[in-house]
Amino acid sequence: MSTTTQALRNRATDARTAEDFDRRDPDWYVDKLLAGIVFVCGISAILFVLGIFFFVTKEGIGFVFEKMDFREFFLTPYWSPSDAEDPEYGILALMAGTASVTGLAMLVAVPFSLGAAIFIAEFASGKTREALKVLVELLAAIPSVVWGFIGLVIMNPLLIKWFDIPVGLCVLNAGIILGLMAAPIMTSIAEDALKAVPDRYREAAEAMGATRWQVIYKVVLPAAKNGLLGGVLLGVGRGFGETMAVLMATGHAVNIPNSIFDSVRALTATIAAELGEAVVGGEHYQVLFTIGIFLFLVTFIINLSADLIVRGIRKG
């Protein structure tokens, strides 16, 4: 083969390559199109959230800037929005209601869900594990109004009978109901976190002579702490935002609780119960949206701090 033919052939190859490199085939267009669609979907999720935030803010912000007295709003427990002469908007009692119910719910849910997750992830095997996992997912799907119904119809008379109290709709009732409600999803997340701990860690610790409990306590739980914390915070978020069950089981009485047998009222339940009767655009209506902004901010702070804590743990 002469040098000239070789050179010619090279040039031809180069030309073909150049053509290939500049031609956009259908695959290229499909790729671009799909990238565009996925981008729009991703952005729209953010846009919807922002849109909701702006709507809530728009409805409530007028009150915040014009009439709201921050001290009265956050520091007084008097909530009588329908008083025509002198309506009072103090959410201290409502905050106490939400906090007490959520706190008690976590006391119920954390040990339950952690225990259940440890059993499912570390001890159960084969069919038992699969059955339990399906059951937990099913429990997580029970509508909250059903839980509220259980609180109202089953827990209420039981509590009256056991503790000899006049009304069974109280912090205890709602806390237990909310705890049981939050437990399945917390179990599910905690179980995922435990399963994500590689088996070689367990084997290494077992080979060392650690008992099953020592392996779980010293190795698995510390390794899974990010996910576990995430689960707990999700439960707190659930408790904070839950409305229907809390509305039905707390007794819905504006009150700063002195004991777990006192009736309370939650922030969310207040919005749900009163928004329908408030005049659109009126002061009462605006105050309810202000509570909405407050709830929004608190959930945002919970999630943000969860995120920061988890990052901090990762870095350490």
Place this chain on the structure above:
Amino acid sequence: MVSSSAAAVASDSVAPTDNFPHKLEIRNLTIRYGDTVALRGVNLAVREHEIFGIIGPANAGKTSLLKAINRMDVFTSGMKVDGEIRFNGRDTSRLKNVYALRSRIGVVFPLPVGLPMTVYDNVALSPRLRGINTKADLDVIVQRCLTRAALWDEVKDRLHALGSLLSGGQQQRLTIARALSQEPDLLMLDEFSIAVDPVTTMRIEDVLKELRQEVTILLVTNLVQQARRLADRTAFFLNGECVEVGVTEDLFTGEVKDQRTRDYVEGRFG
């Protein structure tokens, strides 16, 4: 713990004779996974304070043997162990407390397992499980074990960094330090050099030579030359069978009872 017999081994490095007490005796050991036989009728004895090498290709049943010795079979579903394993003279299938057995056998796995905790906590874990909680005591143990595993100089300034952030070779030495922190009677290493660079491998090998004075070592390796460098006696496993047990040097100088051993050792296999 260093007996006079061990000192003898160390000083003139003569292979132990049969008068030595047995650390581990294995009689007619068969291991099955369901219908698959992983190990068939194995008989061997490991003497105290020797490095006992086990060589053989993949699927020879080497790892299954280690699992059975450590009673880790309990956690592997479908694994069935028949026969007798005697550790310090006790039949391990009849122990009431397998955790006590495991705590006296240190295991180093093929891939390094730095537990997700600090370097310090990795080494202090086993002492803590035994109930040693004083910081001063733990400090001494941690430094001693890391030094013996030839890792102390590299990590002494970062004892409180995550163990899983160390390099592969360092993690493997951390694993060895952790095994040593158990103050084991028997140290079992399962192809420890798979994920370790040659320089680190040689450092660990030096460590093992020194450790021979204190513990009995069972060294499973896929590197024939590693067995030659380290082991006093070596067993050759093939397809679940223990083909031959002999003084290591004999296997390499051709004094073998079975042709398959010679073929494997000389790299003429398959």
